[in-house]
Amino acid sequence: MNREVEIKLEVLDDSLLSRLSEFRLHRARHFEDNLLFDRVDELKSKSQVLRLRRAGDDWFVTYKGPASYSSTGIKSRDEIETKVADGLMMQAIWEQLGFQVVFRYQKYRTIYRTQDVWIMDDETPIGHFIELEGEASAIESVRKDLGLQEQPAILESYVGLFKLRRKAHAGPYMVF
Secondary structure, eight states, X not given: OEEEEEEEEEXXXXXXXXXXXXXXXXXXXEEEEEEEEESTTTTGGGTOEEEEEEETTEEEEEEEXXXXXXXXXXXXXXXXXXXXXXXXXXXXXXXXXXXXXEEEEEEEEEEEEOSSEEEEEXXXXXXXXXXXXXXXXXXXXXXXXXTOTTSOOOOSOHHHHHHHHOOTTOOSSBOO
């Protein structure tokens, strides 16, 4: 089991995006479609997440445990992720076990890499965000390099952000 350590920040200034080009491009801009599954709020009540993600032609299954936050907004939680050959079959298996899709969200993601930190540039229907993932001290260093040390971290998940920001006429999912 791995420990995910990350911070989410909103892109408030487009000049930030040009600074990202200073980092090594790991994966070019690509479309991601994410499905969150639960069974009668069984996982939600335990602050756990079960996700099926399609990123290009690849499928990933992810479990995330309950999160804790540092005073600077860095989130930490257990995470298990693996690539699967057929995401639609994985979805069919989960549905046979009583799991249902409870939320769907889409984004365009570009991934950059420093020696110690993954930088995810996420364009979503509700805003533009970056996530920095790595060891807490390395995250804070990159955050400072990007001039974001004073910007408050976003503690909400994409589900929480969608509920806060969606327009009255929007559907139940965060999709383009």
